[in-house]
Amino acid sequence: MYYFIVNPNSRSGKGALIWKELRRTLRQKHISYKAVFTGYRGHAVKLAASVTAKASPEHPVYLIAVGGDGTIQEVLSGVKDLSCIYFGYIPTGSGNDFCRSMQLPQDPHEALDCILKRKHIASMDVPVISIKGRKSHFAISCGIGFDAAVCHEVSVTPMKKILNRVGLGKLVYLFVALKQLLFLKPVPVTLRMDEERIYPFHKVYFAAVMNQKYEGGGFKFCPDASPSDGYLDVIVVDGLSKLKVLFCLPTAFWGKHTQFTGIHIFRCKKVEVFSTVPLAVHKDGESAGIQETFSVSIEKEPVKIILP
Structure with a gap:
């Protein structure tokens, strides 16, 4: 089961349109998923906390952020135990610095394909401010x-x-x-x-x-x-x-x-x-x-x- 936290307002509202295309792909491939949508700044923190509340290392959650770099920050901030998730990212923002550094696809459809294939899992440090x-x-x-x-x-x-x-x-x-x-x-x-x-x-x-x-x-x-x-x-x-x-x-x-x-x-x-x-x-x-x-x-x- 994949859990998508989607910022529909990313890239000046294009995030919602991109998600509709991605959703069509998920349905065509019969992928089991749930999606929740952010409605205001800081909302993704609460959504991530709720989605991962019952996760454990034995039963991890595949947590996917769909938005800009700021959405990543909020989603990770909502996770109390990082060892309980597998994190994926689909860029629908304009900066995309995370994709540059992590060498992730900047095309949302390619990013979704990468997540569904799950060929490579790596560890990433998570700083705390x-x-x-x-x-x-x-x-x-x-x-x-x-x-x-x-x-x-x-x-x-x-x-x-x-x-x-x-x-x-x-x-x-x-x-x-x-x-x-x-x-x-x-x-x-x-x-x-x-x-x-x-x-x-x-x-x-x-x-x-x-x-x-x-x-x-x-x-x-x-x-x-x-x-x-x-x-x-x-x-x-x-x-x-x-x-x-x-x-x-x-x-x-x-x-x-x-x-x-x-x-x-x-x-x-x-x-x-x-x-x-x-x-x-x-x-x-x-x-x-x-x-x-x-x-x-x-x-x-x-x-x-x-x-x-």
């Missing part, structure tokens, strides 16, 4: 500052819906990034890693904690990040001029930004982030509010994920 005592999972990245501010604005700008309709949704990240960079003021941020290593920075544009290589619609911010090595990769952009950041950002699509002075990359098991002023924070591209501090670690149990 803790903000003011509240914890949630994420799959790709979380961050504070510039990248989070871009995610916040992208999620509410009408431009995203307009560009999605003509297949150019990824351009919205570029437009918003340029706008945010113009008005951004770098601030002091301190990182504490693995309880002992302390790194103070004075003019930080953003700091991102990565479980995958990509975020923000294709930026390869941590080229060596692996979702199965038990480590978090952390990137800090500090002390550059805005002109240099502007020049540096496009090179991040190929992971070449690491050659610039002011780009710092670390690896750790746990990281605590402290900002001197409240800044935007995101988790898998979804808003986590305006915060001064948060911490990230990795769950003891990885999740089993269905790959091609």
Whole structure:
């Protein structure tokens, strides 16, 4: 039995249309399944908790997220015991950073075929972000500052819906990034890693904690990040001029930004982030509010994920 948690509003409403096509395929193949639909932000957390409430390692649930990267974050956050599920993903969003890093099909029909065949099951680390005592999972990245501010604005700008309709949704990240960079003021941020290593920075544009290589619609911010090595990769952009950041950002699509002075990359098991002023924070591209501090670690149990 497959359980699908579907975000019908993903990709500006195209998620519902894509699901209808996938449902037709499931019926034609006589696949046993149940589907539930999200109705508001955070709903997938509750749905995943309900679907997996009676799951166990002996009787696992095949749990499939159908939506964008933010849907993955919510679905994983709703699962209390990750050892009790097999996780699959069908992309109907516009960013698709999860697919890039995990080398999953970006075509929804190919992704469904991959899930039904179940040829390869792998383990994936699941990070936990803790903000003011509240914890949630994420799959790709979380961050504070510039990248989070871009995610916040992208999620509410009408431009995203307009560009999605003509297949150019990824351009919205570029437009918003340029706008945010113009008005951004770098601030002091301190990182504490693995309880002992302390790194103070004075003019930080953003700091991102990565479980995958990509975020923000294709930026390869941590080229060596692996979702199965038990480590978090952390990137800090500090002390550059805005002109240099502007020049540096496009090179991040190929992971070449690491050659610039002011780009710092670390690896750790746990990281605590402290900002001197409240800044935007995101988790898998979804808003986590305006915060001064948060911490990230990795769950003891990885999740089993269905790959091609």
